[in-house]
Amino acid sequence: MLVEISGLNISFPTPHGMHAAVRDVSMTLGTEKLGIVGESGSGKSLTARALLRLLPPAAVTRADTLRFDGIDVLSASEKQMGMIRGRRAGLILQDPKYSLNPIMTAGDQIAEAWRNRRKGSRRQAKEAAIDLLAQVQIRDPRRVADSYPHELSGGMGQRVMIAMMLAPDPELLIADEPTSALDASVQAEILKLMEDLVSRRNMGLMLISHDLPLVGHFCDRVAVMYAGRVVEELAAGELGQARHPYTRALLDCMPSLTHPRPRLPVMARDPAWLT
Amino acid sequence: MSHTRRDMIIVDDLRVRFGSHDAVRGVSFRVPEGSSFGIVGESGSGKSTVMRALAGLNDLWDGYLEIAGMPLGRGKPPDFFRRVQMVFQDPYGSLHPRQTVDRALSEPLLVQGIGDIDRRIRQVLADVALPAAARFRYPHQLSGGQRQRVAIARALISEPSVLLLDEPTSALDVSVQAEILNLLADLREERKLTYLMVSHNLAVVAHLCPWVGVMSNGEMVEILSAEDLRAGRTRNPQTTRLRELSAELG
Numbered sequence: 001m002l003v004e005i006s007g008l009n010i011s012f013p014t015p016h017g018m019h020a021a022v023r024d025v026s027m028t029l030g031t032e033k034l035g036i037v038g039e040s041g042s043g044k045s046l047t048a049r050a051l052l053r054l055l056p057p058a059a060v061t062r063a064d065t066l067r068f069d070g071i072d073v074l075s076a077s078e079k080q081m082g083m084i085r086g087r088r089a090g091l092i093l094q095d096p097k098y099s100l101n102p103i104m105t106a107g108d109q110i111a112e113a114w115r116n117r118r119k120g121s122r123r124q125a126k127e128a129a130i131d132l133l134a135q136v137q138i139r140d141p142r143r144v145a146d147s148y149p150h151e152l153s154g155g156m157g158q159r160v161m162i163a164m165m166l167a168p169d170p171e172l173l174i175a176d177e178p179t180s181a182l183d184a185s186v187q188a189e190i191l192k193l194m195e196d197l198v199s200r201r202n203m204g205l206m207l208i209s210h211d212l213p214l215v216g217h218f219c220d221r222v223a224v225m226y227a228g229r230v231v232e233e234l235a236a237g238e239l240g241q242a243r244h245p246y247t248r249a250l251l252d253c254m255p256s257l258t259h260p261r262p263r264l265p266v267m268a269r270d271p272a273w274l275t
Numbered sequence: 276m277s278h279t280r281r282d283m284i285i286v287d288d289l290r291v292r293f294g295s296h297d298a299v300r301g302v303s304f305r306v307p308e309g310s311s312f313g314i315v316g317e318s319g320s321g322k323s324t325v326m327r328a329l330a331g332l333n334d335l336w337d338g339y340l341e342i343a344g345m346p347l348g349r350g351k352p353p354d355f356f357r358r359v360q361m362v363f364q365d366p367y368g369s370l371h372p373r374q375t376v377d378r379a380l381s382e383p384l385l386v387q388g389i390g391d392i393d394r395r396i397r398q399v400l401a402d403v404a405l406p407a408a409a410r411f412r413y414p415h416q417l418s419g420g421q422r423q424r425v426a427i428a429r430a431l432i433s434e435p436s437v438l439l440l441d442e443p444t445s446a447l448d449v450s451v452q453a454e455i456l457n458l459l460a461d462l463r464e465e466r467k468l469t470y471l472m473v474s475h476n477l478a479v480v481a482h483l484c485p486w487v488g489v490m491s492n493g494e495m496v497e498i499l500s501a502e503d504l505r506a507g508r509t510r511n512p513q514t515t516r517l518r519e520l521s522a523e524l525g
């Protein structure tokens with residue numbers, strides 16, 4: 001199993017005691033596409049970061065199991081984690097433009113990521129970077145390769161980050177809202193690219209997204225998070241028939257292009273969902 | 276479009292160039308007071324660049340821009356930055372890393388000499404569905420969607436008359452998105468706010484905006500009504516493709 005998580009708890013000290021942000025989360029991931037959906041603030045990004053030990057210093061983490069490819073993440077040395085991050089496992093962060101290095105061109109950052117795990121000259125790395133930019137549907141990859149992050153549009157920044165994480169050919173890709181700023185046609189191409197890596201190169205994909213139709217169509221399984229817990233896990237194709245009242249209410253809040261409603265329903269949150 | 280209301284936003288033949296790259300190549304549209312206009316289109320087509328020019332954040336443009344009867348030029352009218360607020364595509368970049376949410380929200384009120392700060396902050400946090408506990412946190416202590424809601428709250432707290440919204444709900448789950456869209460619709464009703472909204476989600480744009488402009492490669496290739504977009508009465512192949520892909524998923 002590529003990823004094994006069980007009994008994961010993450011909390012933060014506050015003036016009023018510990019705030020539990022992730023509560024008793026368990027999930028596993030093999031060579032497949034696992035979608036994570038759920039409430040804003042429910043602990044999706046923290047769960048993803050915990051797996052690569054990239055939590056803020058204030059976070060207190062406990063887990064029964066937290067393993068990447070059999071390696072115990074909580075007890076691994078910094079050197080071991082360094083071998084995993086950016087090489088064997090990539091994390092596409094939710095705020096890509098602020099995760100990129102502001103004083104390095106997009107092309108240089110992708111080339112550096114490429115050289116992390118492959119042998120090749122600087123020239124080859126640069127060419128590989130331009131090729132990756134083309135693969136993520138950048139129209140003019142050479143101009144974008146020479147641009148600094150502040151010169152990129154939101155969706156371009158997102159794609160530079162994707163290219164950077166795919167460059168070392170990772171075994172696991174954790175993608176936190178990777179296509180939230182992309183139009184439908186570019187989004188479809190990027191998903192095709194990821195699908196290809198999963199099916200042909202045995203990559204595991206953890207896809208965090210608010211886009212329920214996307215997750216339903218694209219992933220194999222879906223975990224639904226609410227207030228720090230996984231409240232439901234189901235086959236992606238069955239998302240439309242979800243049972244948990246939170247998931248059902250979520251599906252009902254989506255605006256539809258073809259079936260407009262003057263006002264969107266809002267969710268009545270039931271305290272019983274917290275337990 | 277109605278001719279009885281005055282145009283709150285006028286964009287006429289806007290051009291923006293970065294070095295040798297033409298990012299916006301002659302874009303024109305108008306938004307009547309109390310109405311909303313949506314911009315959709317491929318990534319990199321110039322949507323945010325149009326918004327930033329209107330927000331007065333980039334002076335390197337050509338053409339004619341007017342907001343609330345004030346032509347935009349080198350100098351901005353004194354109350355410009357209060358009346359025109361923008362919610363940025365990257366909430367992280369628009370929030371000061373060393374400022375708590377409380378500071379970020381009280382500062383615009385202090386600058387403008389508006390009182391009743393505590394009540395206003397509590398109200399706006401509730402409006403954007405943020406827990407009260409978020410008030411004394413720093414941006415890095417919030418989730419992505421919580422940061423985006425802080426950015427929306429900050430734009431709303433100065434009670435602007437024009438809101439420029441760049442992908443305002445991209446990091447929100449659909450239940451919070453529904454609350455924000457309802458809030459924006461209510462404010463438009465109560466305060467006659469005018470919105471310009473960029474989103475890649477056609478259902479979101481059509482929900483809030485009666486008119487939609489489609490951008491491709493620096494140009495606005497089509498302006499159509501939300502009804503025509505819903506019904507698939509599109510003329511430009513770019514629009515047709517975007518709509519087909521969205522309808523497929525939604």
Ligand SMILES: Nc1ncnc2c1ncn2[C@@H]1O[C@H](COP(=O)(O)OP(=O)(O)OP(=O)(O)O)[C@@H](O)[C@H]1O
Binds near residue numbers: 021042056448
């Ligand atoms: N450094 C921190 N200090 C205190 N609380 C934090 C910190 N980082 C995150 N949190 C809190 O932990 C909770 C979970 O955050 P997380 O970023 O995992 O949410 P999320 O599910 O990814 O939400 P979103 O969909 O909005 O991105 C949130 O309530 C957030 O405010």
Ligand SMILES: Nc1ncnc2c1ncn2[C@@H]1O[C@H](COP(=O)(O)OP(=O)(O)OP(=O)(O)O)[C@@H](O)[C@H]1O
Binds near residue numbers: 152317322
């Ligand atoms: N400061 C800048 N310097 C150089 N080029 C820039 C700058 N800002 C934007 N650009 C370029 O202008 C073009 C339009 O960018 P813009 O941010 O307006 O796109 P967008 O339509 O908002 O895209 P997205 O949907 O991805 O956010 C892009 O090709 C971008 O690289």
Ligand SMILES: [Mg+2]
Binds near residue numbers: 044046094176418420
């Ligand atoms: Mg998140």
Ligand SMILES: [Mg+2]
Binds near residue numbers: 153154322324364
């Ligand atoms: Mg943009």
